[in-house]
Amino acid sequence: MINKEPLSQSLEDYLETILELQTKKTVARSKDIAEKMDIKRGSVTGMLKKLAQNNLINYEPYGYVTLTPEGKKIAMEIERRHIFLKDFFARVLKVDETIADQTACQMEHAMSKQTFQKFKNFVKTIDACPNCRPDNN
Amino acid sequence: MINKEPLSQSLEDYLETILELQTKKTVARSKDIAEKMDIKRGSVTGMLKKLAQNNLINYEPYGYVTLTPEGKKIAMEIERRHIFLKDFFARVLKVDETIADQTACQMEHAMSKQTFQKFKNFVKTIDACPNCRPDNN
DNA sequence: TTGATATGTTTCACAAACCTAACTTTTGAT
DNA sequence: ATCAAAAGTTAGGTTTGTGAAACATATCAA
Numbered sequence: 001m002i003n004k005e006p007l008s009q010s011l012e013d014y015l016e017t018i019l020e021l022q023t024k025k026t027v028a029r030s031k032d033i034a035e036k037m038d039i040k041r042g043s044v045t046g047m048l049k050k051l052a053q054n055n056l057i058n059y060e061p062y063g064y065v066t067l068t069p070e071g072k073k074i075a076m077e078i079e080r081r082h083i084f085l086k087d088f089f090a091r092v093l094k095v096d097e098t099i100a101d102q103t104a105c106q107m108e109h110a111m112s113k114q115t116f117q118k119f120k121n122f123v124k125t126i127d128a129c130p131n132c133r134p135d136n137n
Numbered sequence: 138m139i140n141k142e143p144l145s146q147s148l149e150d151y152l153e154t155i156l157e158l159q160t161k162k163t164v165a166r167s168k169d170i171a172e173k174m175d176i177k178r179g180s181v182t183g184m185l186k187k188l189a190q191n192n193l194i195n196y197e198p199y200g201y202v203t204l205t206p207e208g209k210k211i212a213m214e215i216e217r218r219h220i221f222l223k224d225f226f227a228r229v230l231k232v233d234e235t236i237a238d239q240t241a242c243q244m245e246h247a248m249s250k251q252t253f254q255k256f257k258n259f260v261k262t263i264d265a266c267p268n269c270r271p272d273n274n
Numbered sequence: 275t276t277g278a279t280a281t282g283t284t285t286c287a288c289a290a291a292c293c294t295a296a297c298t299t300t301t302g303a304t
Numbered sequence: 305a306t307c308a309a310a311a312g313t314t315a316g317g318t319t320t321g322t323g324a325a326a327c328a329t330a331t332c333a334a
Contacts, residue, residue: 093255106247118230180322
């Protein structure tokens, strides 16, 4: 398979949001995407078209939005990262939940697959080590 | 002092680059900024004007560029983060130098001051703990 | 001093993502 | 079945950051 252009941070966020809605409400609607991402409805339409062009979602005008297998794969990867990073910031670093969430949202796009894997291994080791818990202030 | 708009990631990168050049070559020139950031000279001019408007650099057409105290303060903060994060990825996670550098460059903008502080404390604790070194693969 | 070359600037164009406001389609209550 | 409200789309703007290419200035060797 040819190496595709990497997705923009924004498009990745859309995929992630669509996955969440799909999971929680069985179906993703334009309005809910807009609300969740704090973006106007009109802007969402344009981005949905882009995602559809990239075969990442199934999109028909005025219809529901669903992830294609490829889109879902990417969305799940982002979601996993998000969850992991948020947990790291909140539980390990004791950062406030909201901030942890925001920070995770920024960083989930920044690491390569390999780097993220190493980070996960690292946190796993830390978690298994009782005397390396800093008291974060 | 009133809370200013936060700088864009891009403008922060410019400040960081200017600081590096200023340090290494005593003076920052447009061409060197362009080369280091892999951006065309013409684009640099526009961004220098923005930085000057924000009182972060001293800029005269056809002149050298220097950081104002305020600009230097910000640049140093970014640089510190960069160095710290790069070190974390390279030394602790054993990520390849180049990748570590790239990743740091993305992430240095993503954390709040507080969060970054907690992260630093965390790494310090880890470093002091001999048996929590994962063998990253 | 002069003029080629390097450096800096300007202008115009462009892509990505967004917004606003008007318009269209769908939905749901009656 | 009808028609208002809700949801979705479209068209036209805006902002940010960039590139290309022409133009302006500075520098330096002869």
